[in-house]
Amino acid sequence: AQSVTQLDSQVPVFEEAPVELRCNYSSSVSVYLFWYVQYPNQGLQLLLKYLSGSTLVKGINGFEAEFNKSQTSFHLRKPSVHISDTAEYFCATMNTGFQKLVFGTGTRLLVSP
Amino acid sequence: NAGVTQTPKFQVLKTGQSMTLQCAQDMNHEYMSWYRQDPGMGLRLIHYSVGAGITDQGEVPNGYNVSRSTTEDFPLRLLSAAPSQTSVYFCASSSASGWGRNIQYFGAGTRLSVL
Numbered sequence: 576a577q578s579v580t581q582l583d584s585q586v587p588v589f590e591e592a593p594v595e596l597r598c599n600y601s602s603s604v605s606v607y608l609f610w611y612v613q614y615p616n617q618g619l620q621l622l623l624k625y626l627s628g629s630t631l632v633k634g635i636n637g638f639e640a641e642f643n644k645s646q647t648s649f650h651l652r653k654p655s656v657h658i659s660d661t662a663e664y665f666c667a668t669m670n671t672g673f674q675k676l677v678f679g680t681g682t683r684l685l686v687s688p
Numbered sequence: 689n690a691g692v693t694q695t696p697k698f699q700v701l702k703t704g705q706s707m708t709l710q711c712a713q714d715m716n717h718e719y720m721s722w723y724r725q726d727p728g729m730g731l732r733l734i735h736y737s738v739g740a741g742i743t744d745q746g747e748v749p750n751g752y753n754v755s756r757s758t759t760e761d762f763p764l765r766l767l768s769a770a771p772s773q774t775s776v777y778f779c780a781s782s783s784a785s786g787w788g789r790n791i792q793y794f795g796a797g798t799r800l801s802v803l
Contacts, residue, residue, distance in 0.1 A: 584728070607790050618692075618778060619731075619794040626790055665730060669790060674719050674738075674782060675746070676792060678730040 577602045579666050581679035588686055590658055596651040596682045598640075598666030608649040609667040609676070610640055619665065625649065636660065661686045690714050694779050694795035701769040701802045709764040709798050711779030718784035720762040721792070724748065724775040731778065737762055738784065769802045776800070 578601045588594045600606060610622040623634025630642040640651045649666060666679040695710045713720065721736035723746075733746030737756040751773055753765040762781075766773060776799050780792040 579730075581730075611794075618796040619780075621791060621793075624791065674784075674790070674792075675721075675733060675736065676731075676780075678723075678732070680728055680730040 577606065577668050577670060577677045579668050579677055579679035581666055581682050583682050584680065585683045585685065588656055588684065590686055590688050591655050593654050594652065594656050594660075594684065596664050596666075596684065598649045598651065598679060600647050600649060600666075600668045602647075602668060602670065604670055607669045608640075608642060609669070610634065610638070610649075610651050611665045611667060611678075612636075613663045613665065613681075615662070622651070622664070656684070656686050658686050658688065660684060692779055692781055692793050692795035694777075694798050696798060697796065698799050699801070701766075701800065703769060703771060703802060705769050706765070706767050707769065709766075709777055709779075709800070711762045711764065711795060712760050713762075713779075713781040713793070714760065715781060715783075715793070716759060717781035717793075718759065719792075720756065720779065720781045721746070722752070722754065722762070722764045723778045723780065724773075725778060725797075726775050734764065734777075771802045774800060774802045 580599045608625040611619040612622045625632045625642045633639045663681045667676045692713045718739045722734040723731040725731045735754040737743045779795045782792045
């Protein structure tokens with residue numbers, strides 16, 4: 576069965592500092608990988624996705640992620656964060672051929688001035 | 689475009705009451721699903737549907753019923769609410785064809801409290 580692990584429940588960072596949110600997945604088959612962002616009291620918005628092709632994926636708001644098959648990881652990065660990036664970030668996986676998303680437990684990014 | 693619309697945004701129920709959470713999408717998506725979000729547990733799939741008249745259970749289906757009579761609507765029913773169903777509920781939809789079938793669009797959520 577698929578699973579997604581987000582080891583960091585909360586990541587505090589200062590404004591303009593770089594950040595990495597970690598995501599590891601477990602699956603015996605090929606997967607698609609996603610990062611969603613949830614701003615306070617809002618729904619989930621797709622940040623970026625890996626379906627195939629280049630392992631470095633660029634998303635909205637300056638975020639990027641790298642698919643590493645050997646390490647089964649899909650870490651999210653941003654070189655310089657803003658206060659407005661404060662949100663909860665969810666990594667998710669989906670088996671190719673199915674449409675069921677499996678989510679990690681989320682990482683709360685707290686950006687302070 | 690409205691996208692995925694969920695109503696109500698907030699609801700308080702007493703134990704044993706019933707209610708229906710509404711979800712509607714205007715993107716002609718075949719696939720729709722319901723998730724619940726609980727602190728420290730991420731989002732968990734309750735039920736999903738791959739088209740009108742077809743539904744199936746997800747990871748946490750107990751206590752919830754669904755039906756899909758039209759492509760647009762996918763209501764979630766709580767027949768006898770329990771405090772354990774206090775949660776934030778999200779509806780999502782996606783296309784069933786092409787690369788779009790891998791991208792799920794989420795509603796803004798329904799925050800439910802069961803006392």
